[in-house]
Amino acid sequence: MTHPKVRKQHFKTVKEIVKRANGKVVCSACIMGLGQFLYRQWAKGILYLLIQIAAICFFVFVGAEAIAGFFTLGTIESNAWYGIEGDNSVIMMLMGILAFIVLAIYLYFYYANIKDAYAMQCAVEQGKKPRTLKDEMRSMLDDKFYKTALFVPIIGVCIFNVLPIVFMILIAFTNYGPDVKPPVLIDWKGFESFIKVLTLGQFAPTFFKILLWNIVWAVLSTALNYFCGLGIALLYNKKCVRGKAFWRMFPILAYAVPGFITLLGFKFMFSYGGPINQMIVEAGGKAIGFLDLDAKWSARGIGLVVNCWLNIPSSMLLATGILSNMNRDLYEAAKIDGASAFKQFTAITLPFVVFATTPILISQFIANFNNFGIFYFLRGGGLIADGYFLASDTDLLINWLYNLSISNDYYSIGAAISIIIFLFTSAVSLAVYVLSPSYRQEDTYQ
Amino acid sequence: MNKFITAFSVHMAVILALIVSIGTVATLSKTQGEGAEKFTGELERNVTIRILENDTAIKQGYLKELLDAFNEAYAEYGIVAEDANMDQYSDLENDGPYGKGPDVLYQPNDQLMRYVPDRHILPLPVEELDCYEAVGQAAWDAYYTKVGANEYYFGVPVNVQGPLLYYRKDLLPENWQEEWDENDNEIPDMVESWNKLYEFSLERRQGNEKFGYMRSFLEPYFSVGYLYSYGGYSFGNNNTDPTDIGYSAGEAEKGGWVIRQLASAMNEWCIDDTITVNAYSKLGDGSYFATMTTPDVYTMFIDEMMKNGMTRAEAEENLVTAPIPMLPKSGDLTEEDPELIPSKMMGGVNGYAISSYTKAPNACLAFVDFATNYEMIKRRNELLGIAPARADVAQEIGGLSEVIQNNLEEGNIVIMPSIRENAQMWTPLQTLFTDLAKDPFRDADEMKYDSLDKIKAALERVDQQVYDAIHTLK
Structure with a gap:
């Protein structure tokens, strides 16, 4: 859980950005990396833009369907006797959770992109040079090394801990049971199991x-x-x-x-x-x-x-x-x-x-x-x-x-x-x- | 509106619209594919099919013989059958949909039929098979089910499993032909009638040293038959209706009474699994005269008898397997000259089924046809000692194979229910049998089952427990 002081600081930053953002920051809010381009920070701009493109590709080819599948848990039942491939509710739920995790990661980078553009705005207003990608990288190996060190473990935790735990929690809200398990389609049932x-x-x-x-x-x-x-x-x-x-x-x-x-x-x-x-x-x-x-x-x-x-x-x-x-x-x-x-x-x-x-x-x-x-x-x-x-x-x-x-x-x-x-x-x-x-x-x- | 909020809203709206529109389109555009019949009669060429067999068949070399013979016979089609190299109890439900399961499976009927509701195994055109006429209807019934209005068979019976009585001939009284063979048929009375076996057990009992018949009642597979013999059943409508539980049906309480009486001729070891663990060594050293178990453990008794100083020939001479003795119609093991009825015991039919996920169903069917032909089943019997489901092979072999075959056809081997709900019957039954077996060892004022009415009430509770386990959470 975020410490209250840190949370307050984040909230202050967001409020400040909303109030003071210039056109270049607004551009970054529209298309990731655009503000960075306008501040001539090409490397960072390309990186953020690539993240946005990758996210859009993910949602176009996999994510959107996975999220839709998360809500429906499948619409077509498979019939192995005739080789009809249907939906597997369990896999759909897992893919849906994964898509939401990707969405959360995307939103984090989106926020980081705006914050970065705003930091450049502040630096320029103070007559300083905006921080380059090289500066950021150096910082990631120095005062923000904890972020570098924790990045891979956090991804691992998301996939190997968060995903199964969220999956198990969500199963409690379905009718997954002896008669309802793949290939039979599972449905959301709210708090029925708890009741x-x-x-x-x-x-x-x-x-x-x-x-x-x-x-x-x-x-x-x-x-x-x-x-x-x-x-x-x-x-x-x-x-x-x-x-x-x-x-x-x-x-x-x-x-x-x-x-x-x-x-x-x-x-x-x-x-x-x-x-x-x-x-x-x-x-x-x-x-x-x-x-x-x-x-x-x-x-x-x-x-x-x-x-x-x-x-x-x-x-x-x-x-x-x-x-x-x-x-x-x-x-x-x-x-x-x-x-x-x-x-x-x-x-x-x-x-x-x-x-x-x-x-x-x-x-x-x-x-x-x-x-x-x-x-x-x-x-x-x-x-x-x-x-x-x-x-x-x-x-x-x-x-x-x-x-x-x-x-x-x-x-x-x-x-x-x-x-x-x-x-x-x-x-x-x-x-x-x-x-x-x-x-x-x-x-x-x- | 603030420019930043507008830009942020536009960005989020675009992402949201993207997810919603593509998600909706993807969901709506899904259409159910057209299926096709799998058994066209045309053999797939140049395919490899994976066969799951039981461990004994692999260890004794039968599977290798079978695969070699099949591969030679179908070499011109390029069909190769190979050992699936998987655990014999592997679950197709978990492996099949992900392409990891075998193509052909050899498992007991209750295991195979669990795959049917979710269509993990294919309905088979069994009438096309060589063994169709030779296998009796009772064995086929183990693999029969109705799906909607259609009737299907999902497996091909190979061998019949049923309990047998094992006893030591050398432990019979010396004068058994005079004293224990009232019908002069050269078969000891104590292996023909439970009343005589009970009497002999009481006579032979010497503290915790010597016993007559010994068997733990803990395992429902061996104990539920006493209930069946007096009209009890697992599920109604030929073991297919899970809404009708019938362990208390008919006069099943008499079966419970038989269990209670038999327990009283043993000791407390019949309450838990002590006898199951020590039966081989105790029969081997002569502490037990007889026990009941399946045919496949014959060699374990022989080994134990040899450990106690017998040669193999002596052990094989002295260890006798017999059909389960007859029960008294009254349920009273102390009755003199009782009217006898056949004992019904739970059994099973092991057989072949074909995975729905196979890429070569016709080649698999050819394999099943080959593996269940006369020669292969006979060879299986020679190597593994199984009781064949094919009546022609059973007749030729004779002996216990024929007895088991007849027991099956006469309904004295009650095939284990093939519906998924059978998983719910074991624990309530085991609890009751444990409690019944303990009853004779309780103090008189603590006995729970000292009358048929009390046993009936307990059986009705079991019916309710099984029903609740199946239906409460649905």
């Missing part, structure tokens, strides 16, 4: 039940991983612990094994034929369905524990690194003041560690909120709990999203849920970060 998610008879209760469990899961798993990791790091940091490197090896080993292998291992361990049940049966007990249909809370509990197994090592490593930077004098001073070990932890260690790790904590919260693998691998999918629509009682929103969009092709509904997840997680992250000491007391530990 279905939030109001539809069986659908809405499932959504809210899963959302509630998802929040509980994200908070619990993040807190457990974080504090257990910190606890182990503190323990390994104690002078009395011998062979620290040896003990540290175990969490690292758990960390090194690919997550899904660990999850499949745990699934086997807790299955009816797994070693845990074998031991229970051999001891005279009855096999327990730790992860089966009735196992709502035991499955959730196992999920939390297994998630700890997978994530505590990284929290531990993080905390170990931060603890090594602690000022030991603070503890000495606290001891002299008679602070107990717990008081030292809550007043010195915890604030320091939390301050340094809040952004990581937020990213862990988001990762846990969207933790797809844990219950997908532990329970193997394939269960529908009573009162749930295409979901089990351990599914998180991301698992439900997968069931709906990948397993059942409800793409528009899936996209609507993704947007809701995004809104929720971004609001929480932003609120937590803004309220955290990392943001509010940025200078405390500097």
